[in-house]
Amino acid sequence: MRTRPLKVALLGCGVVGSEVARIMTTHADDLAARIGAPVELAGVAVRRPSKVREGIDPDLITTDATALVKRGDLDVVVEVIGGIEPARTLITTAFEHGASVVSANKALLAQDGAALHAAADEHGRDLYYEAAVAGAIPLIRPLRESLAGDKVNRVLGIVNGTTNFILDKMDSTGAGYQEALDEATALGYAEADPTADVEGFDAAAKAAILAGIAFHTRVRLDDVYREGMTEVTAADFASAKEMGCTIKLLAICERAADGASVTARVHPAMIPLSHPLASVRGAYNAVFVESEAAGQLMFYGPGAGGSPTASAVLGDLVAVCRNRLNGATGPGESAYAALPVSPMGDVVTRYHISLDVADKPGVLAQVATVFAEHGVSIDTVRQQGKDGEASLVVVTHRASDAALGGTVEALRKLDTVRGVASIMRVEGE
Incomplete structure (x- = not known):
């Protein structure tokens, strides 16, 4: 085993960050055995330095996250502060100064994942983010x-x-x-x-x-x-x-x-x-x-919580540290397919529509005609009525969202339809 430790900086020390630091400390021997080298918490960037953080050396605490990621001797930066900025700038700065990144930042990855992957590739570093989706679940x-x-x-x-x-x-x-x-x-x-x-x-x-x-x-x-x-x-x-x-x-x-x-x-x-x-x-x-x-x-x-999310972060940390020791990087972005993302109107599924209608003859026929005119096939209908008011529940066969939208718009214009109480898709069949 290599004796020189891999240095890790932690950006954020809230519910998740504090658990990451705790596990790094309490499981230090196991982590070192799994990685092939010890890992050392080299710095922790926080907003409130006066807060007591059990198990963390106060000398590691800093409010200058930028200076921390610019140190140049870090192997991995763990980002658990969330949000778009300053997280985005801190991550790209970490890449520029030689560190790989483990992040739990779903909002940033969903918005700028491609740019972050490009920055990681440019500098030959890893970007891992298991904790960004579904907490502890390996996904x-x-x-x-x-x-x-x-x-x-x-x-x-x-x-x-x-x-x-x-x-x-x-x-x-x-x-x-x-x-x-x-x-x-x-x-x-x-x-x-x-x-x-x-x-x-x-x-x-x-x-x-x-x-x-x-x-x-x-x-x-x-x-x-x-x-x-x-x-x-x-x-x-x-x-x-x-x-x-x-x-x-x-x-x-x-x-x-x-x-x-x-x-x-x-x-x-x-x-x-x-x-x-x-x-x-x-x-x-x-x-x-x-x-x-x-x-x-x-x-x-x-799918959330300090310990479960920290588990996912530590799993990524082990993988990234192993890559670091081997002089390699893990899989980056795979976007070769470059498929277009279709609008919601193209989605085809079933629907459950609840209507408030007048309780009188011919209403069901009018409603059925509107569905037929828009190419939406009805599977089942359930009607209940009392004192001139009625509810009509329609479940359709599979149809496009655009066709369903046109159907609902036309239903709202019928004099016999008092209101569309609920529209819900039916999935998983």
Whole structure:
């Protein structure tokens, strides 16, 4: 074993960063044995230097992250501060000064992954980011390495624990959205401002990363269609149960049937109770991968939290340090396919539409005519009426999102349709 340690700098020492530092210290001998050389925490950049950080030498603490990454003697920089800036500049500066980078920054990678990979390649350094998607679940490396000889056609997953906890509570207890959100907040699963989670921004960033790796195509955050889950109601869950389904906020990345394009989207959807993702409870994550040779694969586990995310960071750290010792780099960006990302209107799936209609003869015929005129085939219809008011629930066969959008727009113009109460896609069949 080499005795000179590999030097590691840590950018950020919050929930995840502090766990990374703790594991590096408590598992130092094991890490050294696995890598082939000891690893040394050479510096920790923070915003609040006065905060007590147990187990970390105060002399390692600095508020000057730029000076830290410019030292020139670092082997690896671990970035867990998040956000776009200063993380982007710090990472590129680390490459320029000879360090490889391990990051958990999903937002930055979804927005500027191509530029970061180019900077890493230019300087002959590694960029690893297993922790950016689904916490402790090994997912990036299986897609990037284990399935490198296969053709992935679909990635379907629950990649946000907060939203899964909320929807699971609504499903299991009958609670409304706000009640379930309040419980998630009280238990620490939801941030004080949960917008990034419940509006799908967090999941969309992860979908962009997954689609890019799975399809060897550059997919940016702006390419991902996104809908939040704040409009999901107890009534939606009741309808889902009548269909033998539940509701999940899904990240869905698909290759078109002809293989000529890809799509990436995040939205709530009904999935059959028989689907493996339907049984994912609480704040857990799970990703379902469909490939030509391997078939169907399921990745499941805790998708967030200090220790789980630190586990993924340390896994990358070991891999990068091994590469460093061998004078090599791991796999970089693979974007050779350069497939176009199709708009949401091209996506084909099934739909569940709930309408508030007048309770009088001929309404169903009018509604059915609108669906037919827009080329959307109806699978089932359920109608309930009382005192001049009625609800009409229509489940369609597979149709394009554009065709469904035109159908709904036309339905809203019917005098007999009081309102479109809910539109939800049906996936996983």
